[in-house]
Amino acid sequence: MLDGWTDGAAKSAIVDFVARVTAEGADFVEPEARVAVFDNDGTLWCEKPAYIQLDFLVRRLAEKAAADSELADRQPYLAAATGDLSWFGGAITRHYQGDDADLKVLAGAVMGLHQSMTVEAHAALIAEFFATAMHPTLERPYQQCVYTPMVELLRYLEAHGFTCYIVSGGGRDFMRPITSTIYGIPPERIVGSAQGLKFEGADGHGDLLIQPALDIWDDGPEKPVRIWSRIGRRPIPSAGNSNGDDEMLTYSGRAGHPSLRLLVLHDDAEREFAYTAGAERALEHAAEYGWTVVSMRDDWARVFGA
């Protein structure tokens, strides 16, 4: 079942952990407590050269600029319409340099993109995007930018009585329309960032409308909070790839039982990308606390499906 994993320390850690917590004895964990949590961007699917969701949002901004000429010479619509992706990266870089102006402009436009749309209409837009959108350099549809060994791991855990959840800084409602297809994980097991919603009802019917404000920013220390809020259990195995997953990995595991904390290391420039920026603290903690670092280059026989 783990055919995409080469024999080595990472695969052994997975197989040994599962064997120990599912066999009768002191390490046994009852099936209802076998909750596993997975980050998404960079852990289950590719996050470079940009988050897939950012590509979706830039396309939506460009569509909006095309439909409204008053917007077309204003940021972030101008950058979106002219394909100037460096502006978006620059807005984030300048934020880390203490200049928030462009990031606020971007966030305001993004929050307004789907304002007053029903959650169902929004889901249809996402499904439409994934039906055709291609990764800019990997020459494959985004739908096929999922890491095959990690999908095998989802199935392997499920075959041993685990229930798998995705806990991502990405948009909860951006992931939901596609996760059943690409991961076999249904909407009720997707935890992520989200805009506010508002109920509006009349004549015995009602809808949920997207509001132009952030409700949940599901990253860093908020991940364990959202895990409890949504699941009500402390997860046991967990997987991530960045500093934003550090608290989730720290939170997971049951005292006195074996744990499994996987940190995916992007060290495979040939088959995917090689980078550690944004994962420094998590990598330090992995070394300090004995988490399992998964080398894409060495531990995975393949990265993507055919």
Place this chain on the structure above:
Amino acid sequence: MLDGWTDGAAKSAIVDFVARVTAEGADFVEPEARVAVFDNDGTLWCEKPAYIQLDFLVRRLAEKAAADSELADRQPYLAAATGDLSWFGGAITRHYQGDDADLKVLAGAVMGLHQSMTVEAHAALIAEFFATAMHPTLERPYQQCVYTPMVELLRYLEAHGFTCYIVSGGGRDFMRPITSTIYGIPPERIVGSAQGLKFEGADGHGDLLIQPALDIWDDGPEKPVRIWSRIGRRPIPSAGNSNGDDEMLTYSGRAGHPSLRLLVLHDDAEREFAYTAGAERALEHAAEYGWTVVSMRDDWARVFGA
């Protein structure tokens, strides 16, 4: 399976609905979309003469007053310590009369009751409460104040491929320690009100600590919002008993398919309680939109288990 239901319109509505959406044909709903939502207080368990959670909170306030003599002559500790339950009802009544002072005092004390406690320690307190606490007039433990016909309905729906969730104005983490036992509904399918949580980690371990502020008030128009946030699907059957369930019942159902919206009517002073206060709007909508009103007196052969 629905032995606690008498033959009549309510039972027929349930059986007919389930038969139609599970049989092949135009009304068929695929199993993964068979999501059912149930209110808790007054729908699955008894909410009179006071919410069970209020009894728990008053006991906790009294314990705190007993441990700290500086609190003992201050509200709400004084009322809790002296068993003056009318003060709590009065605080709520005065709130509806435009005087919020006592309700604010009460809310502040309640928010602080479990401040900085881990979610696990809090769950242990709840389990301890339910192990012995008795209903004040029904002469049975709170654990046995669940409506047997509704538990049968949960099992009946599950037997037909539905997944049942509880969506309550009551505390999410107050219900979770007991719902697997009394309803067969696990923590991950409990949606409710909640205090904020904060992650604190050190040395590779971390805990979630309760914060002295409300995070979610899961009532009225917020119920559909929390349903989407947690489940990501529009539920089909739904059950409630009060105005706080009106929007959830309105939101449920799929266009062009059969729906089932149950409104439990407390009209059984002999076996439980008789009241419609707080359910006026929901009862109007039931009449206007053809929701199924469940008469405890007429539709239930029994109310509680032996």
